[in-house]
Amino acid sequence: MRDFINEVTVLSQTVLHGHAYNGQALDPLGRFLVQTTLRHYFWLDSVVQTILDKPLQKKHQDLKLLLILGISATEFLNQPIYTSVNAAVETTKKLKKPWAKGLVNASLRTFQRTRQAVINEIHSEVALTNHPLWILDRIQADWPGQKADIIVANNDPAPMILRVNAAKQTRDAYQSLLAAKDLIATPCRLSRDGLILDQAVAVSDLPGFDEGCVSVQDSGAQLAAQLLQPKPFERVLDACSAPGSKSCHLLELVPTLDLVSVDIDPDRLTRVSENFTRLGATADLRCLDLARPQPELGTFDQILLDTPCSASGVIRRHPDIKLLRRPEDLATLIETQRQLLTQCWSLLRPGGSLLYVTCSIFSEENEDNLVWFLANHHDV
Structure with missing residues (x-):
C-alpha cells in the first residue's frame, strides 16, 4: 500500500531543518505532493491547527507534517480521498508511531466532514495568501498596486x-x-x-x-545574455555563474567569446562544467570569491553579475523560499551584493558594460543598490 513516509522525510528537511527542497528521492506523485504542500504550506498548517483539539508535542512534529501532507493530498491530488487518507494512516507505521493511526484517520475524516466550516475559520492573511508576513509587507511597500497579482503568480506553479x-x-x-x-x-x-x-x-x-x-x-533569465549583447571575440566575465545557464547562452549567441565563468562554490561549478560538456562549449572556469579583489583575472569588456539574493522573484518555481528565507538575511545579502558590484566594477575595461542581475523583487536588492553604487562610484 502507498504511504507518505518519503514525503514526510523530504518535507521535514525543509520545514524542520531549514534545507532547500530536494525531491530526488521522490517519485513523480511524491514530488508533486511535496511541492504543492510547500506552495500552500501556511494555509495547510492553519487547517491542521484548526482541526486538532490541542497542538502536538514538539517530538511529534513528524505527525503534524503527515497531517499537513494528508490534507494536501485530499485537496490537490487527482485520486480518491480515501486513497490519500489510507496512505497517511499507513505512514504512522513507518514513523514507528502506530498509536497515531486513529488520530490521523479521525483528523483527516473530520476535515472532510467539516471542510467548509474549517475553511471559514481561517482569516489570517499569512494563511490566505500563503506568504510570511515580512514578505507581504515588502511586496506592499515596493509593489502596492501589483501586490495581489504577485501573490497569485507566486502561488501558481511555474x-x-x-x-x-x-x-x-x-x-x-x-x-x-x-x-x-x-x-x-x-x-x-x-x-x-x-x-x-x-x-x-x-x-x-x-x-x-x-x-x-x-x-x-526561465524566460526572464534568458534576457541576461540578450541584454548584455556581447560582440565576437570580446572578453566576458560571468560572475556567480552556477549552474551555468547564462554562460551557455552567451556562448550559444556568440561562440567566439573569451568567456571566464566564475563561482565561489566548487560543487556548483561542477554543474557549470557538465552543462558546457552537454552543449559542446568551452570556457575558462574559475572557483573564486569575487566579493574579494581578484586582480589575477585581468579585465573584461563585459561583465554579467547575477548576484546572490533573496530569490523573492522566483517563489513560484521554488516555494520553499517562503519558509527558508528570513528578513534578517537581507542585510548580509545586500552587503555581499555591494561587495560584488564594487569588485566587478574594478575588473571592467573603460567603455565596457556591467549587467547587474537579481531574481529578487525587493527594491533593497535592486534600485537601492544601484543608487548606492552610483553615489559611491563617480566614474560610472
Whole structure:
C-alpha cells in the first residue's frame, strides 16, 4: 500500500531543518505532493491547527507534517480521498508511531466532514495568501498596486520553459520538432530563444537535449545574455555563474567569446562544467570569491553579475523560499551584493558594460543598490 513516509522525510528537511527542497528521492506523485504542500504550506498548517483539539508535542512534529501532507493530498491530488487518507494512516507505521493511526484517520475524516466550516475559520492573511508576513509587507511597500497579482503568480506553479540553442537551429524549427513528438509549446514573449511547454516533461523526452540543442531556463533569465549583447571575440566575465545557464547562452549567441565563468562554490561549478560538456562549449572556469579583489583575472569588456539574493522573484518555481528565507538575511545579502558590484566594477575595461542581475523583487536588492553604487562610484 502507498504511504507518505518519503514525503514526510523530504518535507521535514525543509520545514524542520531549514534545507532547500530536494525531491530526488521522490517519485513523480511524491514530488508533486511535496511541492504543492510547500506552495500552500501556511494555509495547510492553519487547517491542521484548526482541526486538532490541542497542538502536538514538539517530538511529534513528524505527525503534524503527515497531517499537513494528508490534507494536501485530499485537496490537490487527482485520486480518491480515501486513497490519500489510507496512505497517511499507513505512514504512522513507518514513523514507528502506530498509536497515531486513529488520530490521523479521525483528523483527516473530520476535515472532510467539516471542510467548509474549517475553511471559514481561517482569516489570517499569512494563511490566505500563503506568504510570511515580512514578505507581504515588502511586496506592499515596493509593489502596492501589483501586490495581489504577485501573490497569485507566486502561488501558481511555474511552467517548464526551454531555451533553444540558436547556434544549432531556430526556435521555429525546434518548435516543429516538439510538435512532431506531440509536445505543444508557445514562443516566449520575453526571450527570442524561449519556448513555453504546455506540459512539463522529463528532459530525456526533449529532442536533442543530450546534444545541446535545447536547455531548460526561465524566460526572464534568458534576457541576461540578450541584454548584455556581447560582440565576437570580446572578453566576458560571468560572475556567480552556477549552474551555468547564462554562460551557455552567451556562448550559444556568440561562440567566439573569451568567456571566464566564475563561482565561489566548487560543487556548483561542477554543474557549470557538465552543462558546457552537454552543449559542446568551452570556457575558462574559475572557483573564486569575487566579493574579494581578484586582480589575477585581468579585465573584461563585459561583465554579467547575477548576484546572490533573496530569490523573492522566483517563489513560484521554488516555494520553499517562503519558509527558508528570513528578513534578517537581507542585510548580509545586500552587503555581499555591494561587495560584488564594487569588485566587478574594478575588473571592467573603460567603455565596457556591467549587467547587474537579481531574481529578487525587493527594491533593497535592486534600485537601492544601484543608487548606492552610483553615489559611491563617480566614474560610472
